[in-house]
Amino acid sequence: MNQYDQFIQDAEKKTFDLEHRRKINFNINKYNTAVENVSSQFVDHDFGRQRAAYLKTQVIENLDKYLIEFEQKFLRNGGKIIWARTKEEALAELKVIFKEKKARAAVKSKTMTAEEIQLTDFMEQFGIETTETDMGEYIVQLAGQKPDHMVTPAMHFSKKDISNLFHKKLDTPQTDDISELANIARRVLREKYLEADIAVTGANFLVADIGGIAITENEGNVRLGTTFPKTHIAIVGIEKLIPTMDDLALFWPMLAHSGTGQELTAYNTILTGPRKPTEPDGPDEMYLVLLDNGRTKLLQDAEKRQALNCIRCGACLNVCPVYKNIGGHSYGSTYNGPIGAVITPHYEGMEKFKHLSFASTLCGACTSVCPVKIDLHNLLLLNRQQSVEEGYSPGSEKRGYKLWKMAMLKRSYMNLLGKGLKNFFLGYMFGEGWGKRRELPKVAPKSFYELWKEKEKANK
Numbered sequence: 001m002n003q004y005d006q007f008i009q010d011a012e013k014k015t016f017d018l019e020h021r022r023k024i025n026f027n028i029n030k031y032n033t034a035v036e037n038v039s040s041q042f043v044d045h046d047f048g049r050q051r052a053a054y055l056k057t058q059v060i061e062n063l064d065k066y067l068i069e070f071e072q073k074f075l076r077n078g079g080k081i082i083w084a085r086t087k088e089e090a091l092a093e094l095k096v097i098f099k100e101k102k103a104r105a106a107v108k109s110k111t112m113t114a115e116e117i118q119l120t121d122f123m124e125q126f127g128i129e130t131t132e133t134d135m136g137e138y139i140v141q142l143a144g145q146k147p148d149h150m151v152t153p154a155m156h157f158s159k160k161d162i163s164n165l166f167h168k169k170l171d172t173p174q175t176d177d178i179s180e181l182a183n184i185a186r187r188v189l190r191e192k193y194l195e196a197d198i199a200v201t202g203a204n205f206l207v208a209d210i211g212g213i214a215i216t217e218n219e220g221n222v223r224l225g226t227t228f229p230k231t232h233i234a235i236v237g238i239e240k241l242i243p244t245m246d247d248l249a250l251f252w253p254m255l256a257h258s259g260t261g262q263e264l265t266a267y268n269t270i271l272t273g274p275r276k277p278t279e280p281d282g283p284d285e286m287y288l289v290l291l292d293n294g295r296t297k298l299l300q301d302a303e304k305r306q307a308l309n310c311i312r313c314g315a316c317l318n319v320c321p322v323y324k325n326i327g328g329h330s331y332g333s334t335y336n337g338p339i340g341a342v343i344t345p346h347y348e349g350m351e352k353f354k355h356l357s358f359a360s361t362l363c364g365a366c367t368s369v370c371p372v373k374i375d376l377h378n379l380l381l382l383n384r385q386q387s388v389e390e391g392y393s394p395g396s397e398k399r400g401y402k403l404w405k406m407a408m409l410k411r412s413y414m415n416l417l418g419k420g421l422k423n424f425f426l427g428y429m430f431g432e433g434w435g436k437r438r439e440l441p442k443v444a445p446k447s448f449y450e451l452w453k454e455k456e457k458a459n460k
């Protein structure tokens with residue numbers, strides 16, 4: 001089954017799964033209340049959004065300069081950098097490290113970029129046991145699933161689902177006490193931190209002026225994960241740069257507000273390379289994989305490159321009427337929701353993922369909440385335009401528009417067809433896109449032209 005057919009099948013299934021919708025909406029409503037409660041921390045939130053958009057645009061427009069500045073500082077701090085143009089290049093380099101370290105176990109903390117390169121499956125091929133340490137990620141890993149949301153990966157699980165899962169997989173007693181569920185995960189994970197040779201993380205920001213990575217989280221697992229293992233590997237997209245440490249004063253609260261409805265996330269960590277001789281803990285080596293994987297392709301496009309400004313807060317998912325009905329898994333991509341629909345065709349191929357840009361009502365709710373003011377709904381339109389220009393429209397649509405154009409340019413052609421044939425052609429051209437659950441509008445029994453002629457005749 002191709003990606004499009006799979007998407008239609010999965011989206012339809014999820015849309016009619018009322019229990020799934022109830023869970024997603026329950027969690028999104030909690031998020032909405034939290035965001036509302038902390039909104040007052042900004043004197044002028046929109047001004048903050050403008051500033052954040054300006055800073056990210058500056059970085060993206062001068063990415064070459066900032067990347068080199070970052071690299072120099074990070075190397076000076078004792079870190080090692082791996083430049084990876086593709087996911088295959090990233091995995092090939094990581095394989096060398098895994099072999100050299102004779103790695104047997106790894107702990108991983110929320111990194112969408114590792115999902116993007118399918119790192120866990122790759123590590124398992126080498127017999128490296130990889131454990132997700134973020135609670136949400138751990139739940140989806142235990143369930144054998146992928147994250148459903150970029151910030152809250154287990155958005156589609158209720159407390160009962162989690163209790164059932166733990167009972168089945170970890171043989172723990174059923175409970176609906178959320179702290180007990182967290183304690184169960186904590187007990188399992190603490191052991192894993194001690195056993196791991198390697199810590200894998202992502203990063204929310206690459207801070208150019210200090211050559212460090214900034215990570216924000218609520219459970220402290222990144223701190224634990226990067227304390228015990230001897231090797232830390234961070235996998236980060238090249239677009240995650242911000243110019244200076246001072247900019248974190250804006251980006252951290254903006255991200256916490258839009259991402260989880262907090263004034264500030266509980267743990268905010270800046271890592272500048274491996275453990276220094278005077279430091280008691282931390283990794284002996286720190287590698288940073290700077291991943292391109294389609295980002296420079298997007299950078300070449302002056303209109304669409306603003307999508308690289310994304311700070312992965314997930315706010316656009318939470319307001320999207322499509323995401324709220326079909327959930328994250330239906331997208332079939334690492335990044336889902338509006339931003340996923342915008343960037344995935346550029347990262348994974350327009351032909352394969354163009355349909356995601358059409359799965360939108362273009363209501364603009366995503367654009368209205370984006371903390372870095374990405375014009376998401378218009379970028380979706382530009383993707384649609386690109387996919388048509390690159391010839392990816394279905395044959396029936398192309399033929400349909402050809403006929404439509406002919407008829408529209410010559411009234412006599414239009415008059416050749418009666419109501420029945422016009423309805424047939426409308427169905428032929430738009431039936432599939434319109435969907436089987438909506439009835440296409442019907443052409444009136446008599447056209448305006450015919451009515452006018454009849455009126456003229458009657459008046460004579």
Ligand code: SF4
Nearest residue numbers: 310311313314316370
């Ligand atoms: S596009 Fe904007 S709203 Fe969506 S995840 Fe990125 S920063 Fe957040």
